[in-house]
Amino acid sequence: MYHKTKGYKAFSVINQIFLIAISLACFLPLLHLLAQSLSSKAAVNGNLVSFWPVDFNWDSYRITFDNSNFTGSMMISILRTVVGTLISMFVITTAGYAMSKDFRARNALMWLFVITMLFSGGLIPSYLLISSLGLKNTLWALVLPGAFGAYNLILIMNFFKTIPKALEEAAFIDGASFFQIFRKVYLPLSLPGLATVGLFIMVGHWNAWFDGLLYMSSTEKYPLASFLQTVVVQGNGQNMALSQSEAEAMSQQSLKAAQIFISIVPIIAVYPFLQRYFVKGIVLGAVKE
Numbered sequence: 001m002y003h004k005t006k007g008y009k010a011f012s013v014i015n016q017i018f019l020i021a022i023s024l025a026c027f028l029p030l031l032h033l034l035a036q037s038l039s040s041k042a043a044v045n046g047n048l049v050s051f052w053p054v055d056f057n058w059d060s061y062r063i064t065f066d067n068s069n070f071t072g073s074m075m076i077s078i079l080r081t082v083v084g085t086l087i088s089m090f091v092i093t094t095a096g097y098a099m100s101k102d103f104r105a106r107n108a109l110m111w112l113f114v115i116t117m118l119f120s121g122g123l124i125p126s127y128l129l130i131s132s133l134g135l136k137n138t139l140w141a142l143v144l145p146g147a148f149g150a151y152n153l154i155l156i157m158n159f160f161k162t163i164p165k166a167l168e169e170a171a172f173i174d175g176a177s178f179f180q181i182f183r184k185v186y187l188p189l190s191l192p193g194l195a196t197v198g199l200f201i202m203v204g205h206w207n208a209w210f211d212g213l214l215y216m217s218s219t220e221k222y223p224l225a226s227f228l229q230t231v232v233v234q235g236n237g238q239n240m241a242l243s244q245s246e247a248e249a250m251s252q253q254s255l256k257a258a259q260i261f262i263s264i265v266p267i268i269a270v271y272p273f274l275q276r277y278f279v280k281g282i283v284l285g286a287v288k289e
Helices: 006-037 041-045 059-066 068-099 106-118 123-132 150-161 165-173 178-189 191-207 210-215 224-233 244-249 252-286
Strands: none
Touching (some): 006 252, 041 252, 059 068, 059 252, 068 106, 068 178, 068 191, 106 150, 123 210, 165 178, 178 191, 191 252, 210 224
């Protein structure tokens, strides 16, 4: 009956207005970016574009996809995201399954993992380690340092703890090994948690830009986020590789808007497929026994 009270109705209206305002604050800048990318140079330079393209054209997208620096960086980002997510998910799920069991050194290991979440080795030691291992200018410099995350481990570990032990005991009686139980019982029943953590890792790899600048010595090896950082933040237009005629005909702002919009499309495309697992995965993974 509480939902029929005036206080609850007022809270519901205020809550909806607040959420709509937050949604517009996220959506309108994206719409403005898309409108700029589809507008002419004169309209963009004259600040005539709001949320709808002026003098509609696809030139910025055509030039962007003709730019070998941009497409090469995008391929590196796709490869990094796929390889990095697979490696991280393997490390975190196997570690989470082990840490969900009771054994003597479990608490000591858990404290060790939490310490790594609160304190890092520092930028210079990390750089020296990657250099001494010979990983600079390779894909492994981008995916291995962040392969293990204590926060994601805690989510997966708590999710595994919610699975009834009777299922594991029944599988043991039927002759299954630990690995078979992990693969055929725990993983299928933990799909919300796996999807949630996988989304975290995937978005993290796609948006990471600093490690690309740190560990890659040439722009040809930059992931897409690092490439966009040099173009948009540093203003390094040389990476856009425009011809003289293209530079005169196209607004730099439209090109930047097109590149930024293209870079977020893969995440927008993947998110709806994982969003239905998101709330359940966070709630169950965050519950402590």
